[in-house]
Amino acid sequence: MTVVSILIPAFNEEDNVRTAYDRVLAVFDGLPDYEPEIIFTDNHSEDRTFEILSDIAKADTRVRVIRFSKNMGYQASVLTAYRSATGACAVQMDCDMQDPPELIPQMLDLWKQGHHVVYGIRRSLPDGPVVAAARRSFYALIDMISNDHLPRNAGEFRLTDRRILDELRRVDDRSPYVRGLISGMGFSQVGFEYDRMARTAGESKFPVRAMLSLAVDGLINHSLLPLRLASMISLTVGLSMFLLMVGYLIGKMFFGQDWPAGFATTTILLLLSMTLNAMFLGILGEYVGRIFLQSKDLNRPLIEHDLNRPGDAGRVPMADITSGSQPPAETISRSGQSQ
Numbered sequence: 001m002t003v004v005s006i007l008i009p010a011f012n013e014e015d016n017v018r019t020a021y022d023r024v025l026a027v028f029d030g031l032p033d034y035e036p037e038i039i040f041t042d043n044h045s046e047d048r049t050f051e052i053l054s055d056i057a058k059a060d061t062r063v064r065v066i067r068f069s070k071n072m073g074y075q076a077s078v079l080t081a082y083r084s085a086t087g088a089c090a091v092q093m094d095c096d097m098q099d100p101p102e103l104i105p106q107m108l109d110l111w112k113q114g115h116h117v118v119y120g121i122r123r124s125l126p127d128g129p130v131v132a133a134a135r136r137s138f139y140a141l142i143d144m145i146s147n148d149h150l151p152r153n154a155g156e157f158r159l160t161d162r163r164i165l166d167e168l169r170r171v172d173d174r175s176p177y178v179r180g181l182i183s184g185m186g187f188s189q190v191g192f193e194y195d196r197m198a199r200t201a202g203e204s205k206f207p208v209r210a211m212l213s214l215a216v217d218g219l220i221n222h223s224l225l226p227l228r229l230a231s232m233i234s235l236t237v238g239l240s241m242f243l244l245m246v247g248y249l250i251g252k253m254f255f256g257q258d259w260p261a262g263f264a265t266t267t268i269l270l271l272l273s274m275t276l277n278a279m280f281l282g283i284l285g286e287y288v289g290r291i292f293l294q295s296k297d298l299n300r301p302l303i304e305h306d307l308n309r310p311g312d313a314g315r316v317p318m319a320d321i322t323s324g325s326q327p328p329a330e331t332i333s334r335s336g337q338s339q
Contacts, residue, residue: 001035004028004108005085005165009077010053010095011043017052020095021063027101034108035062037087040095041077042067044304057307065307072301078156079176080301082168086310091159098197099157106192107159116164116187120157123193151183151191163187233276 006024010017021038028036042050042065053065066084068077082090089111093099099120110118160168160182167185168178183189 002033003035003037003087004104005037005039005087005090006101006104007039007041007078007081007085007090007092008095009041009043009074009081010045010049011071011074011077012045012047012049013095014045014048014052016095016097017049018056020093020097020101021056021060023097024101024104027104031105031108037085038063039081039084040065041081043074043077044068044071050305054307061308063308064310065305066303067305067307069302069304075176075178076301078178079168079171079173079181082160082165082178083171085165087162089159089161090165092156094156099155100194100197103157103192103194104159110190110192111159111161114188115190116161117182117189118159119151119154119189119191121151121191121193122153122155122196124195151189154179154191155196157194158182161187233280 008017008020008024013020017040024036024038028034038060040053040063042053044067050065050067053063057063057065064084066080068080072080078092081092089108091104091107093101103120107118156179164182164185164187168181171181173181
């Protein structure tokens with residue numbers, strides 16, 4: 001029996017978690033050669049999400065629930081789920097069922113053909129035209145400027161082989177961009193097209209601010225282009241100012257030009273210089289901030305509850321996976337007994 005880990009991050013998804021659980025089980029009912037390990041990572045939900053997940057975990061020992069001590073952000077939640085997976089492969093999907101679990105058999109077929117990563121390419125999006133165009137533009141931009149090949153229009157719906165999962169366990173990143181991490185590892189990766197569905201219930205927990213933050217993480221984590229662009233603009237502006245100064249001196253000294261001292265010109269140049277300095281310092285600050293978080297070991301995911309945590313026999317304890325975190329405040333073993 002091949003174990004397949006299903007990774008489902010959740011935040012305030014009380015209307016969706018049970019539906020997600022039921023639909024995943026329904027898929028595996030038709031896959032007799034595979035056994036699901038369903039891992040929910042609860043990003044410190046404020047509704048009944050954890051209560052519902054606790055009931056599911058008590059009734060089904062194949063379900064593991066990891067609840068963080070605070071909202072750690074989507075990417076950190078996803079990375080923890082990947083590092084917790086014990087299956088021969090893992091499938092990541094959203095809790096709102098926009099990524100249909102009924103496509104898992106197709107992903108497993110491609111995996112059995114020897115591919116290490118199988119990712120879904122969004123053929124259509126339920127978002128409005130503006131948001132959909134912004135998503136596609138971002139995917140194209142980050143693929144264009146990144147040193148690694150990042151598939152365009154590919155979201156979080158993917159299957160990863162055990163080899164990739166083992167590599168992800170070595171990652172110690174305080175501001176991860178998991179999609180880029182997996183794409184940058186190489187190996188055999190293949191995509192398949194699918195139509196993304198509308199949410200089954202509730203509202204999106206990924207507002208515009210979160211999308212912009214994800215875009216910044218993607219650009220900075222996988223490209224030095226912002227720094228190089230800042231250097232190129234600085235050199236271009238500096239060269240232009242130098243040529244203007246030389247032209248002014250030649251005209252003044254050799255051609256007798258009597259140009260009036262321009263207050264407006266001086267003011268514009270000063271404001272331009274200050275704006276460029278502020279912009280470039282902001283770019284540098286983004287990189288330095290990530291170095292600071294990494295060096296101080298800040299923003300490390302802390303586990304508040306870990307339900308149905310695997311035992312030590314053939315499995316990896318959660319304390320090892322979270323890079324030295326304290327043991328969870330409460331665990332429920334595979335047999336359903338509190339520890």
